[in-house]
Amino acid sequence: MISPETLAGALAEYLPRQRWFAGSADDVADVRVASVTPLGPAEWPGLVQALVDARLVGGEIATYQLVIGLRPAGCQEQFLEGKPEATIAELDSELGPALAYDAAVDPELAIALLHHMAPGEEVERARYLGADQSNTSVVFDERLILKLFRRLADGPNPDAEVTRALVDAGFSHVAEPVAEWRGEAGDFAVVNQFLVGGSDGFQLALISLRDLYDRRCRPGDAGGDFAFDACRLGTMTAEMHLALARAFGATEGDAAAWADDMERQLDRVRLDADLGARCRRVYDRLRRLADPGPAIRVHGDYHLGQVMRTDAGWHVLDFEGEPDRPLEERRRPSSPLRDVAGLVRSFDYAPKVALADWGLEPEPELLELADAWEHRNANAFVAGYLSTEGVGAVLPAVDADRRLVQAAFELDKAVYEVGYERSHRPEWVDIPLAAVHRILEEAR
DSSP: OHHHHHHHHHHHHGGGGGGSSSSGGGGGEEEEEEEEEEEESSSSSSEEEEEEEEEEEEEEEEEEEEEEEEETTTOOGGGTTOGGEEEEEOOOOOTEEEEEEEEEGGHHHHHHHHHOOTTOOOOOOOEESSSSSSSSEEEEEEEEEEEEEBBBSSOHHHOOOOOOOOHHTTOOSSSOEEEEEETEEEEEEEEEEEOOOOHHHHHHHHHHHHHHHHOOOOOGGSSHHHHHHHHHHHHHHHHHHHHHHHHHHHEEOHHHHHHHHHHHHHHHOOOHHHHHHHHHHHHHHHHTOOOEEEEEEEOOOSSSSEEETTTTEEEOOOOOOTTTTTTHHHHHHHTTHHHHHHHHHHHHHHHHHHHHTTTEEEEEEHHHHHHHHHHHHHHHHHHHHHTTGGGGGGSSSSHHHHHHHHHHHHHHHHHHHHHHHHOOOGGHHHHHHHHHHHHHTTTT
C-alpha cells in the first residue's frame, strides 16, 4: 500500500515526537524501513505494519514497530483531534494520496487489528489509552486490552514471555492472555483480559495520602490507611517470585555480577564524584557477600504503578523491565530483592509526589506525616513478603545479608531514578537524589 522509501522520509521527524522512541530529533542519524506489510484489503481505510530501523548518532540501532492507518489525504477525522503526535504525513500510496497516522488512535482500525490477532473476538468499541508510555494500549468493550510493542526486542518480549510463563506456572495475579501476535522479528503485540474496576497502586496510595494530609493524623488512624493492602501486596509479590522460580528455575546468585550492573548504571547516570564513590563502597560490600541468595527471573521495574487492585486482589502488570536499561540486562536473572527494593522505593515516591501535585507547602508536620506513611507501608509490604510460606527459598539464608542485598538494590534503583527524572521529569529529580543520600547514610 505504501513503499518503504516513501515512508522513511517522513519518519525522521515523526519518531522523535513519540514517547516510546529512545532519542530526540538531534539523535537520529538515519531511518530505514525494513518492511511494510498490509494487514487488510487494499481499500480505504488502509492498515499496514512497518518495521523501522532507527540509527542514532552514537551508532546504536533500534527496531521499532509502527501500525499505520491510511485515509484519503485532506480528510478531517475526529479521532485525530488533539493528537498531533499521531499524524505521520500525507504520502503517496497504492490507493492514492493518503494521510498516514498511528492506527491505534482510529477505533475502526484498532478493531481491525484486534481481529487480525484474535479473529473470534467480537467487539464494538475501542478506547485508546494515550501515548505517554513505552508501548501503546487500546481497550475494547472494557473487556480486552491490546498492548502493541513499539521497540522490538531481539527475541521474545519480556512482558509476553514472562506473563505466559507465570500463567503456565499457576500464578493467577496477571491479566489472562487471550491472543498473541508474533513474527520472525519477535513479539509484536498481546491481547489480555482487561482488569475491570481495577485501580493502580500508585493512585490508591495518593488517595490514602490525601486523606492523611487532610486530617493530619497518624497514618494508622486515617480512613484511607494503606497498610493492609501493602501487606497483601507483599504476599502476592512473594508468590510471584516463587512462581517465577518454578517457571524459569533458580541459579546461584552472583553478587559480583549484580554489583557490576549497578556500577554500569552509576556510570550511565554520572552522579558527582563523591556521591558515586560512596555508592561504589556499598556495591563493593555486596560484591564480597558469600551467599547473596538465588537468582531468578524478576519483574525488573516493580513499583506501585505496575500493580493493580481489583475486587479479586492485586495483579501485576508489564514485565518488560526498566526501559532505560539494556535489554540483555533486563532479561538477566537477578535477586528477587531487586523487586522488593523497587516497591520500597515507590513507597518513598508517593508521599513526595502527593505533596507536589497538590501544591502543599512541605511544612515540618506534613513531612513527618510523609515519612510516617512511607515507613508504615514499606514495613507492612516487607512483612507480608517475608511471612509468605516458602519465600525463604529465594532469599539469602542470613538476615543481615538479605538487608544488605536489599539496600544495594534500593540504592541502585534510586540512582536509576535520578537518570530517568533528569531525562523525563527534571522537576522530580530531588526525590531520588534525597533517597540516594539517605540510603548511603543508613548503609554506613
